[in-house]
Amino acid sequence: MTVRKNQASLTAVEKRAFTNAILELKRTGAYDRFVTTHNSFIMNDQDNTDRVGHRSPSFLPWHRRFLLDFETALQKVDPSVAIPYWDWSADRTSRSSLWAADFLGGTGRARDGQVMDGPFAYTAGKFNINVRVDDRPYLRRTLGANVAQLPTKAEVEAVLTMPVYDAAPWNSASSSFRNYLEGWLGPNLHNRIHVWVGGQMETGVSPNDPVFWMHHAFVDKLWAEWQDRHPQSAYLPTQGTPNVVDLNDTMRPWNDVTPADMLDHRKFYRFDTDTDTDSDSAGVRE
Ligand code: CU1
Ligand code: CU1
Numbered sequence: 001m002t003v004r005k006n007q008a009s010l011t012a013v014e015k016r017a018f019t020n021a022i023l024e025l026k027r028t029g030a031y032d033r034f035v036t037t038h039n040s041f042i043m044n045d046q047d048n049t050d051r052v053g054h055r056s057p058s059f060l061p062w063h064r065r066f067l068l069d070f071e072t073a074l075q076k077v078d079p080s081v082a083i084p085y086w087d088w089s090a091d092r093t094s095r096s097s098l099w100a101a102d103f104l105g106g107t108g109r110a111r112d113g114q115v116m117d118g119p120f121a122y123t124a125g126k127f128n129i130n131v132r133v134d135d136r137p138y139l140r141r142t143l144g145a146n147v148a149q150l151p152t153k154a155e156v157e158a159v160l161t162m163p164v165y166d167a168a169p170w171n172s173a174s175s176s177f178r179n180y181l182e183g184w185l186g187p188n189l190h191n192r193i194h195v196w197v198g199g200q201m202e203t204g205v206s207p208n209d210p211v212f213w214m215h216h217a218f219v220d221k222l223w224a225e226w227q228d229r230h231p232q233s234a235y236l237p238t239q240g241t242p243n244v245v246d247l248n249d250t251m252r253p254w255n256d257v258t259p260a261d262m263l264d265h266r267k268f269y270r271f272d273t274d275t276d277t278d279s280d281s282a283g284v285r286e
Contacts, residue, residue: 021074057244070213098214147195
């Protein structure tokens with residue numbers, strides 16, 4: 001069983017396994033296909049009539065499945081790898097070990113935002129930005145420049161107390177857990193992280209920055225925590241909602257995946273903080 005760990009607790013060997021698997025997917029072209037998929041869904045989402053991946057109830061199950069596909073691809077390269085999560089309410093500065101040269105590398109240089117260290121620096125020669133919104137072929141970051149502060153634990157906690165998964169009009173105006181977690185209303189959670197990192201993370205081609213996966217792994221974990229706290233609160237809407245993915249509707253680009261299929265993360269992976277509920281994972285230390 002895959003165990004997703006807090007990135008702050010990874011060993012040097014685990015960090016290297018994760019970044020090496022990413023570089024291998026980059027080499028084969030598989031990585032860039034994930035970026036293209038994400039970007040096409042941002043574009044579809046903009047017109048506000050056929051929202052699937054963002055600004056809609058399916059934001060959480062869509063990204064859960066998207067990350068699972070990516071994790072499966074990583075595991076074909078190295079079965080030991082899982083997507084780590086970045087708790088940005090705890091590791092809140094550009095001095096976090098997350099941004100060290102032995103992991104993701106740091107912020108970009110002042111002149112052009114180009115990341116200059118770590119395995120994904122353009123100058124390291126293995127991570128060109130191919131699916132891009134402009135001419136610049138290098139990974140860019142401006143950590144903390146566009147917005148100074150990442151969300152606090154108190155801000156996260158306030159959103160986790162919201163009892164209703166989602167609500168009409170099922171978009172970026174909804175007063176609901178999903179929309180507050182996505183960040184269109186309330187303390188600006190998920191969206192703020194994209195802006196804080198800057199560079200490609202601010203755009204539809206955000207998965208170009210490997211931190212995308214670790215950011216979304218934490219968003220996904222917050223969904224799981226919310227589910228544990230609100231066992232009576234189900235995915236909404238259930239049926240008959242135009243232009244919105246209901247509980248049992250299929251989600252593009254998959255033909256056979258519904259939000260209902262994605263509700264229980266324990267079918268696919270555990271978090272290092274999950275309390276074991278079945279015997280066959282008891283005693284496993286990974
Ligand atoms: Cu996204
Ligand atoms: Cu995102």
